Amino acid sequence: MRKAEKRLKRLHRHLSRKKKGFKNHKKARKALAKAYLKVQRQREDFARKTANALITSHDLIAYEHLQIRNLVKNRHLAKSISDASWGRFLFWLNYYGQVHGIPIIAIEPAFTSQDCGGCGTRIKESLSVRTHACSGCGLILDRDHNAAIVRRFGTYQISPRGR
C-alpha cells in the first residue's frame, strides 16, 4: 500500500506539471485515475481474502467494535485504519460468516470482560489491551493465551505460583 501511495503521489505531481487542455494533461489524468482504481481493487481484494481466510479457519469470530471515526481523528492511526479498509473487511467477514454459518460477534470495548485462567476473577478490559494482568492472583499472560486456556480448561487450571 505504501508503495502504491508513492506511485499515486508521483502521478499527481506528473499531472500538476501538465497544462490543462493539452493532450499530455489528459493522458496524465487517465493514468492517475487508473492507478486509483488499481489501489481500490487491491484493498478490496485484501479485505475479502483476509476475511475469507479467517472464516475458513475459525468456528467463531469476535471483534472489538471500534469507533472508526474516533480513531481516524488520530492522524497516525488514521492512515493505517483507512488503508486497512476496516469497513470493507467487516463487510466481507459478515458475508463469509453467513455463507459458512460462522457466528460473527461485535463486542463493545467498554464492556469486554475476561475471566482469569489462574483464579477465575472477572476482569474488565478492552480487547486492545493485549496483556491479561490479574489483580486477583497476579497472573500475567498474553490476552489470547489466557482466553484460550479458559475456553479449553476453565479457570483454576494454571497458577503463577505453580499451584
Ligand SMILES: [Zn+2]
Ligand atoms: Zn487471577
